[in-house]
Amino acid sequence: MALKHHIEVLRCKGCGLCVAVCPKNVLEIAEEVNTKGYFPAFQARPQDCILCALCCTMCPDVAITITEEKEPASTER
Numbered sequence: 001m002a003l004k005h006h007i008e009v010l011r012c013k014g015c016g017l018c019v020a021v022c023p024k025n026v027l028e029i030a031e032e033v034n035t036k037g038y039f040p041a042f043q044a045r046p047q048d049c050i051l052c053a054l055c056c057t058m059c060p061d062v063a064i065t066i067t068e069e070k071e072p073a074s075t076e077r
């Protein structure tokens, strides 16, 4: 099962803590605001993410999660 990194844009207040803590320099702050008026973080270099979860731990707004992505259901029996 693959792991998926997700940033909930509407929870993000653009504080930049996750950008600062990421050891792989994956994250950046967007240049466009979300509907709440904050500049949210996003994965600018998702291919470099090692899913270490440091950003999830650091985020004061619990906006970042790493979840298991279920494989599509197999049609074989």
Ligand code: SF4
Residues within 6 Å of the ligand: 005, 021, 022, 023, 024, 025, 026, 027, 048, 049, 050, 051, 052, 053, 054, 055, 056
């Ligand atoms: S999971 Fe780790 S490598 Fe990936 S964005 Fe977060 S801090 Fe960076």
Ligand code: SF4
Residues within 6 Å of the ligand: 007, 011, 012, 013, 014, 015, 016, 017, 018, 019, 040, 041, 058, 059, 060, 061, 062, 063, 064
């Ligand atoms: S730490 Fe959380 S609130 Fe701050 S920029 Fe990152 S995702 Fe947004």
